[in-house]
Amino acid sequence: MPRVTDHPERRAAFAEAAIDAIGVQGIEALRLRDVAARADATTGALTHYFDGKDELLKAALDTIMERLLAWMDAVPGPEAGAEAILDGIAAGLPVGPEEARDWRVWLAFWGRAVASEALRDAHRAHYDRIVARLVADGFDETSADALIAAVDGIGTRATMDPELWPAERQRATLARLVRPLLP
Amino acid sequence: MPRVTDHPERRAAFAEAAIDAIGVQGIEALRLRDVAARADATTGALTHYFDGKDELLKAALDTIMERLLAWMDAVPGPEAGAEAILDGIAAGLPVGPEEARDWRVWLAFWGRAVASEALRDAHRAHYDRIVARLVADGFDETSADALIAAVDGIGTRATMDPELWPAERQRATLARLVRPLLP
Numbered sequence: 001m002p003r004v005t006d007h008p009e010r011r012a013a014f015a016e017a018a019i020d021a022i023g024v025q026g027i028e029a030l031r032l033r034d035v036a037a038r039a040d041a042t043t044g045a046l047t048h049y050f051d052g053k054d055e056l057l058k059a060a061l062d063t064i065m066e067r068l069l070a071w072m073d074a075v076p077g078p079e080a081g082a083e084a085i086l087d088g089i090a091a092g093l094p095v096g097p098e099e100a101r102d103w104r105v106w107l108a109f110w111g112r113a114v115a116s117e118a119l120r121d122a123h124r125a126h127y128d129r130i131v132a133r134l135v136a137d138g139f140d141e142t143s144a145d146a147l148i149a150a151v152d153g154i155g156t157r158a159t160m161d162p163e164l165w166p167a168e169r170q171r172a173t174l175a176r177l178v179r180p181l182l183p
Numbered sequence: 184m185p186r187v188t189d190h191p192e193r194r195a196a197f198a199e200a201a202i203d204a205i206g207v208q209g210i211e212a213l214r215l216r217d218v219a220a221r222a223d224a225t226t227g228a229l230t231h232y233f234d235g236k237d238e239l240l241k242a243a244l245d246t247i248m249e250r251l252l253a254w255m256d257a258v259p260g261p262e263a264g265a266e267a268i269l270d271g272i273a274a275g276l277p278v279g280p281e282e283a284r285d286w287r288v289w290l291a292f293w294g295r296a297v298a299s300e301a302l303r304d305a306h307r308a309h310y311d312r313i314v315a316r317l318v319a320d321g322f323d324e325t326s327a328d329a330l331i332a333a334v335d336g337i338g339t340r341a342t343m344d345p346e347l348w349p350a351e352r353q354r355a356t357l358a359r360l361v362r363p364l365l366p
Contacts, residue, residue: 026298028211104297111294113343114287115209124344145352146359149336156335157328160296161307169328176329180363 011049013039015059022060023101027108032056058122061109064102065126068092072133082182086175089151093174094158095167103159143181150177194232196222198242205243206284210291215239241305244292247285248309251275255316265365269358272334276357277341278350286342326364333360 017038021030032053036046050056075088094100113119127148134144154173158165200221204213215236219229233239258271277283296302310331317327337356341348 022297024298026295028295029298107293108297109294110290110339110343111292111297112209112211114205114291114294115207115212120343124347127340127344142355142359145337145340145356146333149340149356150329150332150360151336152339153332153334153336154328156293156339157310157332160293160303161310164307172325173328173332176325176364177333177360181359 010045011059012063014041014046014049014056015063018056018060019063019101019105022057022108023104027057027112054116054118057109057112057119060105061119061122061126064105067102068126069129069133072130078138078183082179085182086171086178089147089178090167090171090174093151093155093167093170094162094165095170100159100162103155107156107159138183139181146181147178150174193228194242195246197224197229197232197239198246201239201243202246202284202288205240205291206287210240210295237299237301240292240295240302243288244302244305244309247288248312250285251309252312252316255313261321261366265362268365269354269361272330272361273350273354273357276334276338276350276353277345277348278353283342283345286338290339290342321366322364329364330361333357 014035017035018030020038021035025034030053032046032050033043035056036043039046046056050059071092074091076084078085080088092099094103109119109123113123130148131141131144134147135141139147151174154170154177158170197218200218201213203221204218208217213236215229215233216226218239219226222229229239233242254275257274259267261268263271275282277286292302292306296306313331314324314327317330318324322330334357337353337360341353
């Protein structure tokens with residue numbers, strides 16, 4: 001439950017600072033005081049908003065998930081044609097510095113979720129929303145699963161090996177996997 | 184450089200113990216003494232073989248990579264037909280408890296590799312071997328990338344949400360993505 005003195009903008013700024021920090025140093029080495037410093041705040045101010053590391057991480061995951069859903073909203077519908085849809089999907093892959101940072105955080109979460117049922121639950125709830133969106137767009141469930149798997153697999157590889165995975169290689173791999181699923 | 188008193192079987196046993204431990208508790212909480220206890224050894228015996236956590240993790244990653252290459256060797260050639268090839272590929276997804284444990288370790292590595300260039304280098308070297316194998320089998324490079332991305336994406340989702348991702352759902356998603364790539 002939010003405390004009465006909470007300011008949503010302040011929470012959001014701390015979540016963004018956590019995303020920046022995780023993207024550089026990973027989750028394991030993350031310290032609350034580093035995140036606070038990135039947000040020009042004291043550790044005390046940060047812990048007023050978040051009870052601990054896991055709650056801060058959850059807020060960072062939620063922030064990234066909101067961006068992911070906004071990205072899906074920007075993908076054009078079937079009338080735009082397969083290439084425009086592919087371009088729209090490719091825009092959410094780690095093709096630029098901000099997307100690459102979000103993907104690094106994403107991978108860091110997966111790693112931590114291995115040992116955290118709470119993080120896996122949050123992850124499942126987000127993916128359920130994505131599947132529901134794709135099904136509403138006319139994909140059957142297997143095609144929705146396939147599309148998500150293609151994006152996750154390409155994004156993971158490009159995040160692990162950014163120098164060898166420029167945007168063109170990600171787009172070509174995406175097209176090879178996803179074009180047969182498109183109208 | 185291996186020390187003169189090294190025994191490969193002992194190293195391998197420690198690596199397997201590390202895989203078991205990471206599969207349960209993740210990497211962050213992993214302690215050398217837990218791994219030693221799982222291998223019925225002292226922490227001193229373990230540190231005789233591995234200089235620290237990262238070296239032990241690297242051995243665990245190598246072990247999983249060897250299993251992954253053995254799995255690829257068991258996938259039949261084009262003469263077997265698309266369904267037999269799909270069955271062979273699906274056998275390496277997290278469809279049973281041992282594969283699921285290896286996948287949990289895999290995700291934990293990705294998470295840690297975000298902040299470790301050495302782990303990313305090891306990862307890249309392994310994936311280069313997989314691509315080379317697929318190209319030798321007749322796939323072009325984009326199809327090889329696509330096949331790897333499909334497996335990684337499906338394996339990740341099934342690892343994060345094992346109850347909702349039985350073997351049949353993994354196999355169906357794999358078929359949807361990979362059948363168009365097969366002869």
